[in-house]
Amino acid sequence: MSVFALGLNHTTAPVDLRGRFAFAPEQLSPALRAFRENLQRVLPEAALLSTCNRTELYVAAEPAQVNGLVAPAIDWLAGHGGVSTDQLRHHTYVLEHRDAARHAFRVASGLDSMVLGEPQILGQMKQAVREADMAGTLGTTLHQLFQRTFSVAKDVRTSTEIGSHSISMAAASVRLAAQLFEDLRDIQVLFVGAGEMIELVATHFAARAPKGMAIANRTLERGEKLAGRFGAQALRLADLPHRLHEFDAIVSCTASTLPIIGLGAVRSALKARRHRPMFMVDLAVPRDIEPEVAALSDVYLYTVDDLSAQVQSAGEKRQAAVAQAEAIIDAGVQSFTHWLDQRASVPLIQALNRQADDWRAAEIARARKLLAKGADIDTVLEALSRGLTQKMLHGTMAELHASDGEQRAQMAQTVSRLFLRQTTRNPADDGR
Numbered sequence: 418m419s420v421f422a423l424g425l426n427h428t429t430a431p432v433d434l435r436g437r438f439a440f441a442p443e444q445l446s447p448a449l450r451a452f453r454e455n456l457q458r459v460l461p462e463a464a465l466l467s468t469c470n471r472t473e474l475y476v477a478a479e480p481a482q483v484n485g486l487v488a489p490a491i492d493w494l495a496g497h498g499g500v501s502t503d504q505l506r507h508h509t510y511v512l513e514h515r516d517a518a519r520h521a522f523r524v525a526s527g528l529d530s531m532v533l534g535e536p537q538i539l540g541q542m543k544q545a546v547r548e549a550d551m552a553g554t555l556g557t558t559l560h561q562l563f564q565r566t567f568s569v570a571k572d573v574r575t576s577t578e579i580g581s582h583s584i585s586m587a588a589a590s591v592r593l594a595a596q597l598f599e600d601l602r603d604i605q606v607l608f609v610g611a612g613e614m615i616e617l618v619a620t621h622f623a624a625r626a627p628k629g630m631a632i633a634n635r636t637l638e639r640g641e642k643l644a645g646r647f648g649a650q651a652l653r654l655a656d657l658p659h660r661l662h663e664f665d666a667i668v669s670c671t672a673s674t675l676p677i678i679g680l681g682a683v684r685s686a687l688k689a690r691r692h693r694p695m696f697m698v699d700l701a702v703p704r705d706i707e708p709e710v711a712a713l714s715d716v717y718l719y720t721v722d723d724l725s726a727q728v729q730s731a732g733e734k735r736q737a738a739v740a741q742a743e744a745i746i747d748a749g750v751q752s753f754t755h756w757l758d759q760r761a762s763v764p765l766i767q768a769l770n771r772q773a774d775d776w777r778a779a780e781i782a783r784a785r786k787l788l789a790k791g792a793d794i795d796t797v798l799e800a801l802s803r804g805l806t807q808k809m810l811h812g813t814m815a816e817l818h819a820s821d822g823e824q825r826a827q828m829a830q831t832v833s834r835l836f837l838r839q840t841t842r843n844p845a846d847d848g849r
Contacts, residue, residue, distance in 0.1 A: 418558040418760055419480040422517040423490050423509060424466075424473030427531050430508035432722045436703030437498035440467035441672045445548035448497070453554060455493050461486060462556030464549035464563070466524075468541050469614075469670075469702040469721050470531055475521065477558035480761075487511055518562060518753045522746045525570035527579055528739065531725035532586060534579035537613060539570050561756060569749035577741040587617040589724045590698045591625060594666050597696050597717055601625040608632045609657070609669035609677060611643045614700055618668050623647045631664070633657055635671070658682045662689035670700035678706045680713075687715050698724070776808040810836075 425435065440448055445465050452474070453460055461478035474490055476483075495505040512520045520529070525542050527534040546563045549555040573579055591601070598604050606627045608615045611634040622630065630649035634640030637653055644651040652660060654677065661667070661682055671677060678697075683706075687695065697718045699706040704720070711718040784801045788794070813832055820828045 418462075418477050418757060419483045419514055420475065420477045420517045420558060420562060420757075421483055421487060421511060421513040422473055422475050422520050423487065423494065423511050424471055425505075425508045425510070426471035426473075426529070427722060427725060429510060432702060432704070432720050433708070434498075434500075434508060435470075435472065437500065438467070438472040438494065439469075439674075439702050440465060440472065441674075442544060442548065445545065446552035449549055449552040449554045452490070452493055456486070456489055459486065462559045463554040464545055464559050466542055466545040468538065469700060470538075471524070473524075475517070475559060475562070477556060477562070483513065514757070515750050515754045518565075519746060519750045521562060521566045522569045522749050525566045526573040526742055526746065527570075528573075528742055528746075531721065532589070533735065533739070535586070536574075537617075539567070540613070542566065558757070558760070562753060565749055565753050565756075569746055572745050572749075573742045576745065578735075578738040579742050586614070586700060586721065586724050587621040590618050590668055590700075590719075591621045593698070593717075593719060593724075594622075594696050595625075597694065598665065601627050603628055604665035605629045605663055606631070606666045606668070607652075607661075607664035608649075609654070609667065609705060610634060610671040610701075611636070611639045612670060612672075614670045615668065616643060618670075618698075618700070619643070619647055619649070622666075622668075627666075631660075658685070662686035664695070665693070666696040666698075667706075668698040668700065669705035671705055673701070673705060674703055676704055676707045678710070680707050680709045683710045683713060683716060687713060690715075700724075773809075776805060780804045780808075 425438065427435070445467065449463050449465055452463055452465075459478065459482055461476050461482065463477075464475045466473045466475070472494075474494065476486055476490060478486055491505060491509065492502050494509075495502045498505065521542075523529045525539050527536065527538060530538055542563065546555065546560075549559065594604070595601055601622070602625065604627050606622050606629070608619050608630070609632075611632060615632070619630065619632070630644075630647055631652055632640045632644040632647075632649050633652040633654050633656070634643075635654050637651060640653075641651040643649075657678065661678070662685070667678070669678065683695070683697075692715045694715050694717060697706055697710065697716060699718065699720050702721065706718060710716055780801050783804065784797050787797045787800065813836070817825065817828055817832065
């Protein structure tokens with residue numbers, strides 16, 4: 418089997434294009450089944466990873482099929498995003514075999530993220546694997562790839578300082594807000610959504626003790642549960658247009674496919690605020706806040722791409738941690754590639770075992786007949802052993818006789834290596 422990864426991420430595609438290819442968690446399994454149905458005759462293993470920073474399709478198939486699957490995969494993804502195949506090709510990457518494994522290991526370890534070492538991606542990859550398993554598209558090869566991916570990521574987290582040097586999107590959001598407002602204790606903060614990212618951002622803001630916090634969510638019950646943790650109030654999304662003016666800072670991250678906060682609502686809020694500035698962070702892909710909002714003079718709107726520019730290097734310690742992580746990843750790639758190579762020989766090994774069993778069964782049946790006729794047991798054993806060795810060597814001898822020139826020389830070397838191995842004598846065994 419061979420593996421390839423097809424994807425686009427924050428380094429190859431802008432946020433608005435990435436938004437076209439975002440899959441909500443509940444869309445992953447149906448999308449994987451649709452992908453395989455689109456291929457008709459070929460049924461490869463497949464898994465789909467979709468986050469605010471990337472959408473990646475991992476595919477495993479027989480080596481002879483892999484090259485023929487890349488183009489249909491790009492066509493299928495382009496169709497999902499509603500763009501032409503040519504346009505998508507400009508923003509995608511295709512990585513095969515060991516390069517695909519290295520990429521998966523780096524992604525899970527936080528080395529390929531906007532924020533070096535960010536921890537959320539590992540949970541997102543695990544969810545992608547669960548969804549592929551539920552869709553029936555995971556398979557042995559991708560299961561092995563991702564289990565090794567999780568193991569490598571764990572080693573990187575525990576053996577290096579990658580995580581300790583990371584600045585999360587949540588921390589970057591608070592830092593930007595602190596640059597705009599003189600004292601965060603004097604502001605009202607609104608969080609739109611109730612997922613993991615909003616929980617992280619709310620945790621960081623709560624540590625700065627703002628005057629008030631509110632959480633707006635489509636499902637009020639879930640919003641109330643998260644709000645209860647921070648002593649915040651819970652709002653319905655339907656109430657946002659009438660309450661938006663109350664908040665100085667708004668951070669949004671939902672799975673909505675359409676913007677939740679529009680230009681008109683923000684313009685009205687600014688008017689009610691008498692144009693006091695509003696700080697807005699849109700961590701969603703696709704966007705939760707209409708991009709035209711950024712043009713308003715009293716609004717400071719940041720997207721996930723904008724926040725990546727705020728992440729600063731941690732100097733020599735960070736570089737040392739990256740080097741350590743890459744070494745762990747190199748070892749993981751080597752191990753996975755060796756496993757793949759071994760898997761390639763499994764059908765041959767199985768065929769050899771079946772052939773040997775057939776020969777053995779035939780010779781045993783012949784020996785039993787001879788014994789039943791009263792033949793001498795030593796004569797029967799001699800015939801059985803000779804029959805087995807002749808069957809085992811017949812194909813090899815025939816190939817040797819049929820070859821000539823350099824081909825015969827190469828064949829002779831192979832036969833010598835396989836059948837004329839010399840067992841090294843251990844002097845320590847002499848007295849036994």
